[in-house]
Amino acid sequence: MNEPPGSPAFAIGAIEPSHRSRIAEILRSTENFRDEEVDVALEVFDAAFGDEDYVLVGAFLSRESGIRHRESMGPEAVPIPDARFPIPDLVGFAIYGPTMGTDRTYDLYWIAVDRSAQGTGCGSVLLSEVERRLEALHARMLVIxxxxxxxxxxxxxxxxxxxxxxxxxxxxxxxxxxxxxxxxKRLAGSPREGWGAVA
Ligand SMILES: CC(C)(COP(=O)(O)OP(=O)(O)OC[C@H]1O[C@@H](n2cnc3c(N)ncnc32)[C@H](O)[C@@H]1OP(=O)(O)O)[C@@H](O)C(=O)NCCC(=O)NCCS
Known part of the structure; x- marks a missing residue:
């Protein structure tokens, strides 16, 4: 399907510890989370490095398109293709992991997209990537x-x-x-074998 003109493209990429302040900025930009929720999210972010029970996925704005930074443009910023404008690369992230004590059930702990990029397909790209990875692991279910x-x-x-x-x-x-x-959501990649399988 062709993207509408001006629609940004997103690339999935790895998140590093150095993205911590950008993650906090994204969380605050949404205006959905209270300060203590942002703190909890950052604790989970910190735990994700070195703990395979928390997996981070980042959505990065591709260099060909640009979303002007909301601090420069205000919260009503809309996607404007402009490769010359300085842009924050990381625009959204998700954290997921296996639910302890279950047979291949996973939790989506956080998903957030910078307010300036919401409604432009970024969250869908992130969620699809999480589901794609989980299906490759034969996960049965994602819980949100x-x-x-x-x-x-x-x-x-x-x-x-x-x-x-x-x-x-x-x-x-x-x-x-x-x-x-x-x-x-039941995921497509689940094989018949598992704790809950019945003959
Ligand atoms: C929920 C969220 C991750 C979705 O990401 P997104 O990039 O805005 O979503 P997409 O552009 O891929 O999809 C837009 C769809 O989501 C919905 N949507 C959610 N928030 C929206 C927003 N602020 N603007 C426009 N659409 C929004 C719309 O219904 C739209 O529906 P469509 O399928 O008809 O297009 C993002 O809006 C966000 O970070 N919200 C605030 C934080 C939050 O609520 N996180 C989840 C906690 S449980």
């Missing part, structure tokens, strides 16, 4: 937890349109009128 708050409405739509279904909901888990929603 999110909030029922109205500021997560676009996020929930994002997951539902990508095949995730609400598997459970704990009313007022996070706070009053803020449910914990557990979304799951």
């Amino acid at each position: 937890e999110t909030s029922s708050r109205s500021d997560y409405a676009a996020t929930r739509t994002f997951y539902l349109r990508r095949g995730y279904v609400e598997a459970a909901r704990i009313r007022e888990f996070y706070a009053r009128q803020d449910d914990r929603i557990i979304l799951t």
